[in-house]
Amino acid sequence: xxxxxxxxxxxxxxxxxxxxxxxxxxxxxxxxxxxxxxxxxxxxxxxxxxxxxxxxxxxxxxxxxxxxxxxxxxxxxxxxxxxxxxxxxxxxxxxxxxxxxxxxxxxxxxxxxxxxxxxxxxxxxxxxxxxxxxxxxxxxxxxxxxxxxxxxxxxxxxxxxxxxxxxxxxxxxxxxxxxxxxxxxxxxxxxxxxxxxxxxxxxxxxxxxxxxxxxxxxxxxxxxxxxxxxxxxxxxxxxxxxxxxxxxxxxxxxxxxxxxxxxxxxxxxxxxxxxxxxxxxxxxxxxxxxxxxxxxxxxxxxxx
Amino acid sequence: xxxxxxxxxxxxxxxxxxxxxxxxxxxxxxxxxxxxxxxxxxxxxxxxxxxxxxxxxxxxxxxxxxxxxxxxxxxxxxxxxxxxxxxxxxxxxxxxxxxxxxxxxxxxxxxxxxxxxxxxxxxxxxxxxxxxxxxxxxxxxxxxxxxxxxxxxxxxxxxxxxxxxxxxxxxxxxxxxxxxxxxxxxxxxxxxxxxxxxxxxxxxxxxxxxxxxxxxxxxxxxxxxxxxxxxxxxxxxxxxxxxxxxxxxxxxxxxxxxxxxxxxxxxxxxxxxxxxxxxxxxxxxxxxxxxxxxxxxxxxxxxx
DNA sequence: CAATTTAGTTGACTCAGTCAAATAAAACTT
DNA sequence: AAGTTTTATTTGACTGAGTCAACTAAATTG
Numbered sequence: 001x002x003x004x005x006x007x008x009x010x011x012x013x014x015x016x017x018x019x020x021x022x023x024x025x026x027x028x029x030x031x032x033x034x035x036x037x038x039x040x041x042x043x044x045x046x047x048x049x050x051x052x053x054x055x056x057x058x059x060x061x062x063x064x065x066x067x068x069x070x071x072x073x074x075x076x077x078x079x080x081x082x083x084x085x086x087x088x089x090x091x092x093x094x095x096x097x098x099x100x101x102x103x104x105x106x107x108x109x110x111x112x113x114x115x116x117x118x119x120x121x122x123x124x125x126x127x128x129x130x131x132x133x134x135x136x137x138x139x140x141x142x143x144x145x146x147x148x149x150x151x152x153x154x155x156x157x158x159x160x161x162x163x164x165x166x167x168x169x170x171x172x173x174x175x176x177x178x179x180x181x182x183x184x185x186x187x188x189x190x191x192x193x194x195x196x197x198x199x200x201x202x203x204x205x206x207x208x209x210x211x212x213x214x215x216x217x218x219x220x221x222x223x224x225x226x227x228x229x230x231x232x233x234x235x236x237x238x239x240x241x242x243x244x245x246x247x248x249x250x251x252x253x254x255x256x257x258x259x260x261x262x263x264x265x266x267x268x269x270x271x272x273x274x275x276x277x278x279x280x281x282x283x284x285x286x287x288x289x290x291x292x293x294x295x296x297x298x299x300x301x302x303x304x
Numbered sequence: 305x306x307x308x309x310x311x312x313x314x315x316x317x318x319x320x321x322x323x324x325x326x327x328x329x330x331x332x333x334x335x336x337x338x339x340x341x342x343x344x345x346x347x348x349x350x351x352x353x354x355x356x357x358x359x360x361x362x363x364x365x366x367x368x369x370x371x372x373x374x375x376x377x378x379x380x381x382x383x384x385x386x387x388x389x390x391x392x393x394x395x396x397x398x399x400x401x402x403x404x405x406x407x408x409x410x411x412x413x414x415x416x417x418x419x420x421x422x423x424x425x426x427x428x429x430x431x432x433x434x435x436x437x438x439x440x441x442x443x444x445x446x447x448x449x450x451x452x453x454x455x456x457x458x459x460x461x462x463x464x465x466x467x468x469x470x471x472x473x474x475x476x477x478x479x480x481x482x483x484x485x486x487x488x489x490x491x492x493x494x495x496x497x498x499x500x501x502x503x504x505x506x507x508x509x510x511x512x513x514x515x516x517x518x519x520x521x522x523x524x525x526x527x528x529x530x531x532x533x534x535x536x537x538x539x540x541x542x543x544x545x546x547x548x549x550x551x552x553x554x555x556x557x558x559x560x561x562x563x564x565x566x567x568x569x570x571x572x573x574x575x576x577x578x579x580x581x582x583x584x585x586x587x588x589x590x591x592x593x594x595x596x597x598x599x600x601x602x603x604x605x606x607x608x
Numbered sequence: 609c610a611a612t613t614t615a616g617t618t619g620a621c622t623c624a625g626t627c628a629a630a631t632a633a634a635a636c637t638t
Numbered sequence: 639a640a641g642t643t644t645t646a647t648t649t650g651a652c653t654g655a656g657t658c659a660a661c662t663a664a665a666t667t668g
Binding site: 012034040126129156157160162166170175177180185191210232234250 | 442461463
Binding site for chain 2: 614616617618626
C-alpha cells in the first residue's frame with residue numbers, strides 16, 4: 001500500500017490527538033480525570049452495565065477500574081449490586097447524583113465541541129460529520145456494515161470499473177497496462193453502443209462506495225457477452241460475485257438470448273468457481289501473453 | 305447548533321480515541337512512552353527544533369520535556385547546543401542513533417496503520433484519507449494544504465480519469481452518459497495506441513489521492529492533442545490546472561510538435577481561462593447537444 | 609537601566625495506571 | 639460429579655509519567 005496514504009493517516013492522527021487534547025480540557029476544573037469521565041459517561045449512558053464490559057469497552061485495567069468504581073461508590077455517584085444471573089459479575093447503577101454529574105460532564109464536553117464547530121458554516125459542519133461517518137464505517141469492524149446493494153450503473157461507474165480492475169490485477173497478478181487498455185476498450189464500446197433493451201451494467205455498492213461490477217453486452221447472434229465481473233477485495237466472501245452472475249443470467253434469459261459467453265483467465269480462481277457453479281462449461285483455452293505474463297485465456301459458455 | 309451534530313462528533317471522538325489507543329500499542333515493546341515517541345518524532349522530522357517549540361507544538365510541560373531531553377541526551381539519541389542567536393534557547397539535533405530510533409518508530413507506527421488499512425480496498429483507503437483531509441481542513445485553521453505532486457500515469461489512473469470527469473460533469477452540468485462514453489473512448493484509444501515517445505499522461509496527486517489529470521495524444525501532422533484536463537473540486541484554486549497545462553506545452557515543444565490543439569466546452573470557464581492565459585486562441589466554435597444539454601463546443605490551438 | 613518576559617533546569621511530590629497474587633463463581637472436561 | 643480451566647473482581651505493592659513551584663540566566667520592553 002502506498003506510503004503516501006500511511007503518511008497522510010499518521011499526519012491526521014497527530015492532528016487529531018492534539019484536537020482531542022484540546023477538547024479534553026473540558027474536564028480541567030472538574031474533580032474528574034479523563035478516564036473518570038469516560039467511565040462515568042459509559043455508566044450514565046448505559047445504566048446497568050457490568051464492570052467487565054467497561055474494562056473491555058474502554059480498554060482499562062480491571063484493577064484500575066475497580067478502584068475508580070470504589071471511589072465513585074464512596075462519593076455516592078453509583079451503586080453496585082451482584083448480577084443475579086452471574087454471581088461473579090456486578091451491575092453498576094448510577095445514583096441521582098451520579099446522573100447529575102454525568103449530565104454536567106456532557107454539557108461541558110458539548111460546549112467544548114460547540115466552541116470549535118460554531119465557527120463553521122452549516123454545510124461545513126455536515127461535511128465534517130459526514131467525513132467522520134466515512135472514517136468510522138471503514139475503520140470500525142464492529143460498525144454495522146450495511147449490506148451491499150446492486151443497482152444499474154451511473155455516470156462515473158464505467159470509469160470506476162476500469163480503474164479498479166486495472167489496479168487490482170496489476171497489484172495481484174502483475175499484469176501491465178495492456179490489461180487496462182483492454183478493459184477501457186470494452187468499457188468504452190459498451191457505453192458508446194449501449195442498447196438498454198439488450199444490455200445492462202450492474203454495480204454493487206456498499207456505504208455509497210462501489211465494490212463490484214458486471215455487465216452484459218450484446219454479442220449478436222443471440223449470444224450475450226458477460227464482461228468485467230469484479231468484486232473488490234473489501235467485499236469478497238459475501239457471495240457478491242455469485243449474485244452478480246446470477247443477475248446477469250436472469251437478465252440474459254429474460255431478453256431472449258440463447259447463450260451467455262465470457263472470456264476469462266484461469267488465474268482468476270474465484271471467478272472461475274462461480275462460473276462453474278452457475279453451469280458454464282469451458283469451450284476453449286489458449287495460452288497468451290497479452291498482459292505481460294503467461295496466462296491461460298479461457299472461453300466459457302452457458303446455454304440458456 | 306444542532307445537538308445531533310455535537311452528539312455525532314462526540315461519538316466519533318470516543319471511537320477515534322479507542323482507535324488511537326490501538327495504534328499506540330505500536331510502542332508497547334519499545335523503551336519509549338507515547339510522549340517519548342511524539343518528541344522523538346518531532347525532533348527527527350524537524351532536525352534542529354528548539355525546545356520551546358516542542359513544548360508549544362506537543363503541548364507538554366517544560367519541566368517534563370526538559371527531563372525527557374536530558375534522558376535522550378544521556379542515551380546518545382540527541383545533542384543539544386545553545387542557539388547562537390538566542391543564548392537562552394537550545395537547538396536539538398538528532399544523532400545517528402537518534403535518527404535510527406526515529407526511523408524504527410516510524411516503521412512500527414506505519415506497520416500498525418497498514419495493518420488496519422490493508423483490509424480495505426484501494427478506493428476505501430482513499431475515501432478514508434479524503435475524509436481525514438476534510439475534517440482537518442475544516443477544524444485546523446493552520447492546516448498546511450500539502451502540495452500536489454505531478455507524475456506519470458499508473459495502472460488504474462486512466463479509469464480514474466474517466467470516472468472522475470464523468471461524475472463531476474454530470475453533477476455540475478447535467479451531462480448524460482454520452483460524455484462518459486466519449487471520455488472512455490478517448491482514454492481507451494490513448495492507452496491502446498500509447499506511444500511513449502510522443503504521448504504522455506500526467507496525474508496530479510495529493511496525499512496519495514488523485515486530484516487532477518491531463519494528457520497529450522499524437523494527433524498526427526505535428527499536432528499534439530491536449531485532452532482530459534481535469535482538476536478535482538477538492539483541489540481547485542491551487543493553480544494546478546495551470547501547472548498541468550504548462551507541463552503539457554513544455555512536453556509538446558520538447559517533442560517537436562508544431563501545434564497543440566484541444567476541444568472543450570465554453571461552460572468550463574476555469575479551463576478556458578487557463579487556455580487563454582497559456583496563449584491558446586479560439587479557432588472554431590459550434591453548438592451541439594452531444595451530452596444532453598445545449599453547449600458550445602470550442603476548438604483552441606496554440607502554435608509552438 | 610530597572611522591570612518584565614521568555615527559555616530552560618531542578619527538587620519535590622502525587623496520583624494515574626500496572627502487575628501479581630488471591631478469591632470466588634461459572635463453564636468446561638472427562 | 640469431581641476436577642480443571644476460565645472469567646470477574648478485588649487488594650497490596652509499586653513505579654514512573656506528568657505537575658508545580660522555585661530558581662538561573664538571557665532577552666526584551668519602556
